[in-house]
Amino acid sequence: MLLKSIPKVDKFITNKAFEGLAxxxxxxxxxxxxxxxRVDILENKVDSIDEKLLINLVLKEYENISSSSLKTLxxxxxVIVHTNLGxxxxxKSSLEKAINIAxxxxxxxxxxxxxxxxxxxxxxxxSLKELLGCEDALVVNNNASAVFLILNTFCKNKEVxxxxxxxxxxxxSFRVPEVMSQxxxxxxxxxxxxxxxxxxxxxxxxxNSAMLLKVHKSNYEIVGFSxxxxxxxxxxxxxxxxxxxxxxxxxxxxNELPYNLSKDEPSIKELMKSNPSLLSFSGDKLLGSVQAxxxxxxxxxxxxxxxxxxxxxxxxxxxxxxxxxxxxxxYIKNDLDKIPTLKMLNTSLEVLKHRALNLQKSLxxxxxxxxYESKTVxxxxxxxxxxIPTIVLSLDYKDFKANKIEEILREKLIICRIENDKxxxxxxxxxxxxxxxxxxxxxxxxxxx
Numbered sequence: 001m002l003l004k005s006i007p008k009v010d011k012f013i014t015n016k017a018f019e020g021l022a023x024x025x026x027x028x029x030x031x032x033x034x035x036x037x038r039v040d041i042l043e044n045k046v047d048s049i050d051e052k053l054l055i056n057l058v059l060k061e062y063e064n065i066s067s068s069s070l071k072t073l074x075x076x077x078x079v080i081v082h083t084n085l086g087x088x089x090x091x092k093s094s095l096e097k098a099i100n101i102a103x104x105x106x107x108x109x110x111x112x113x114x115x116x117x118x119x120x121x122x123x124x125x126x127s128l129k130e131l132l133g134c135e136d137a138l139v140v141n142n143n144a145s146a147v148f149l150i151l152n153t154f155c156k157n158k159e160v161x162x163x164x165x166x167x168x169x170x171x172x173s174f175r176v177p178e179v180m181s182q183x184x185x186x187x188x189x190x191x192x193x194x195x196x197x198x199x200x201x202x203x204x205x206x207x208n209s210a211m212l213l214k215v216h217k218s219n220y221e222i223v224g225f226s227x228x229x230x231x232x233x234x235x236x237x238x239x240x241x242x243x244x245x246x247x248x249x250x251x252x253x254x255n256e257l258p259y260n261l262s263k264d265e266p267s268i269k270e271l272m273k274s275n276p277s278l279l280s281f282s283g284d285k286l287l288g289s290v291q292a293x294x295x296x297x298x299x300x301x302x303x304x305x306x307x308x309x310x311x312x313x314x315x316x317x318x319x320x321x322x323x324x325x326x327x328x329x330x331y332i333k334n335d336l337d338k339i340p341t342l343k344m345l346n347t348s349l350e351v352l353k354h355r356a357l358n359l360q361k362s363l364x365x366x367x368x369x370x371x372y373e374s375k376t377v378x379x380x381x382x383x384x385x386x387x388i389p390t391i392v393l394s395l396d397y398k399d400f401k402a403n404k405i406e407e408i409l410r411e412k413l414i415i416c417r418i419e420n421d422k423x424x425x426x427x428x429x430x431x432x433x434x435x436x437x438x439x440x441x442x443x444x445x446x447x448x449x
Contacts, residue, residue, distance in 0.1 A: 002048075002049065003041055005049050006037060006038060007049075007051060007054070009027065009030050012030055012034070012054075013027050022066070025065065029058050032061075033061070034054070037054065073085060073413045073414070074413065074430060074434050074437065074438055075430070076424075076430055077376075077415055077417045077429060078390050078392070078417065078426025078427075078428045079376060080341055080344050080376075080378050080380075081378055082379050083379065083380055083381075085415065088284050088286075088340065088341040089288075090323060090340070091326075091327075091339065093338065094327065094330075095323070098319050098322040101319070101322040102318060120318075120321065121137070121139060124137060124321055124324055124325050127328040127329055128294070131254070131328055132268060132272050134272060134296040135297065135298050136296070136298070136303070139293065139294055139295070139321065139324060140292070140311070140314040140316065141292065141315070141316055142292065142293045143293040144179065147293075148179055148310075149314060150246060150278060151180055151185040151211075152310060153305050154210055154304070156184035156185065157184060158186060158208055158209070158210035158211075159185075159188045159206075159210060160185045160187060160211045161190055161209060161211070161212050162176070162189065162213040163190055163214070163215075164189045164190065164192055164196065165191060165194060165195075166213075166215040166216075166217060168215055168217055176215055176248075186208070188204055188209070190203075190204045194224070195225070195227050196227070196228055198229050201229065201234060202241075209243055210244060211245070212234050212237065212238045212243060212245050214229075214234055214245075214246070214247045215247075215250075216247075216248060216249050216250040217384060218251070218381035218384065232271075235275070235277070244277045244278065244301065245276055245277045246276075246279070246280075247271065247276060247280075250282065250382075251282050251285035252281025252287060253268065254267055254268055254331050255267060255331075257345065257383070259386075261388070265383055268281060272296075277297050277301055278296070278302075279295070279296050280296075281293075283324050285382055286378070286382050287341075288339040288340065288341035289323060290323040290324055291320070292320055293314075327339060344428060345378065345388070349373065352390065352427040352428060353371065353373075355391075355427050355430070356393045357371055358435075359425075359435065359438065363443070363446070366442065367395055367396060367442075367446045368397070369393050369394060373389060374389075374392045374419065375388065375390065376390045376428050388428070391428070392419070392426045393427070394423070394424045395422070395423045395424070402422055402423040403423075406418055408445060409423065412441050425438075
């Protein structure tokens, strides 16, 4: 009898609650929910039909499907270049410029002076030449693409000499040896895991050698009884032997970094002094821009890369070029406060402590808190094993454990971290404009005190 009361789909979808919504999607969801209701009746899980509840279930699923799953978060982890939270942030003014470009016809591949087809890379090349003094530049969709494209262009069926201690695996199971194999290059390992000398490179060079490759270790370092060869020395040797020198920097930075982070991390500008054949680095890590793989170096080599048919699959669009060009121009103008990654990295402890104390004061009637100095990391496979000072606020609420507080905050799109069995908010990555939002959310969460 109850089965006969199940609403018909064609009549059910005419309910006023569904007016203005996509009919095809409402129909699909309604069929699924009604089918589920039929199964529940047959299995004696329900003894009545609540059409209002059924409508609400359909509307909830409609919202779940049609709304964006990407959401803005408050990053209170302290990790500036957080791979899981979108890596480097972009300046809003840069985005506005990119929106204007993307929503209008533009000269992406049109030479305004000559009135004919131009090259899409000339816009960013101009800025990179000015900033780095390189002969030429090329941009692809990420640094992994840059590595693959370079190896495929110059080293197919030829040897690439690389230190055994630099055969890295980074996030997403990106392994240098496997990328080399896929590109057609032949890996020639030299040295040992902990020690590689210049003579190891020199002894390995033969008639089938195409490149000396140095790879940034990204997310680890070798300490103790260890040594590696500087890229400057590798570059000199490659030039003497008339082969290509290439440094896969992973995450490259332009200027000196605070907290002595640059000690073992030479900047792109510093490396350019050795007149390298090729360098590649990410746009969305320490550079502080959009996801991209940037290749700089000798014009004759980059011209050959541009002729590789794979470039068509790996090239970037007008939005990426517009965003990246604007970031590079901020470096040229020394307007570094408009690059959020650098701004967070350079914010003083005094400023962070002032913000933390202000929030603590506003929460004094809601929960127990403590402000203190701690350590954090830059993240994103940069400056491995290096920490920087930061200011944190620990949260204690009733008898809740740290993981419970972390879960509650996460439900409200606040991502914190757990340190010494305490849920903490790290002010290194909490944007100044988010402080008021954070305060409001915390008061709502812990309003019962």
